[in-house]
Amino acid sequence: GGIITQTPKFLIGQEGQKLTLKCQQNFNHDTMYWYRQDSGKGLRLIYYSITENDLQKGDLSEGYDASREKKSSFSLTVTSAQKNEMAVFLCASRRQGGEVFFGKGTRLTVV
Amino acid sequence: GDSVTQTEGPVTVSESESLIINCTYSATSIAYPNLFWYVRYPGEGLQLLLKVITAGQKGSSRGFEATYNKETTSFHLQKASVQESDSAVYYCALGDDSGYNKLTFGKGTVLLVSP
Secondary structure: OOOEEEEOOEEEEOOOOOEEEEEEEOOOOOEEEEEEEOOOOOEEEEEEEOOOOOOEEOOOOOOEEEEEEEOOEEEEEEOOOOOOOEEEEEEEEEOOOOOOEEOOOEEEEEO | OOEEEEOOOOEEEEOOOOEEEOEEEEOOOOOOOEEEEEEEOOOOOOEEEEEEOOOOOEEEEOOEEEEOEOOOOEOOEEEOOOOHHHOEEEEEEEEOOOOOOOEEEOOOEEEEEEO
């Protein structure tokens, strides 16, 4: 089996700061995703990538950049953290036609 | 847009009782939606519980089952007899038919099973 590793597990940032979240998968999956979960809300898609160097915007892409320089990794950058922002960011991956696997998440707090 | 609505939690049941968590969906931009139930156990990542990609079909896993009802746009999760180990957060999700499986999630339902 494989695993999706997200780093860091906890991220504390300051208002206006640029923050980067990283995700690595060893499934050799083609497609990777970033979702955001706010308290009391469902997960919302930020970005996804269908292959190395590909980026596709989701419903929530404003305020974020993403990068897929290698097939195994997919990073997400919060371009300017908003004060009092709190959310969990989930990375996921999937091979074509297969199941989506999720990482355990990065919990962001902005002070 | 597309959306998923599910039972608000927490839902508390006693061990060996039956369970139903309601899920209804609206798929305005998806011709042939796929439906999923995901689960997050304490300390674990989100994982697939069951999926159904064809209307009228039933999916089942670990004693849970759900039927894809296109007429009522529902995908309710049921289990005849829950166990304490079923305590978790359950998410209903709608997948698009683009081939990239972009998912739209409900808010999640916390299930607490008491011994």
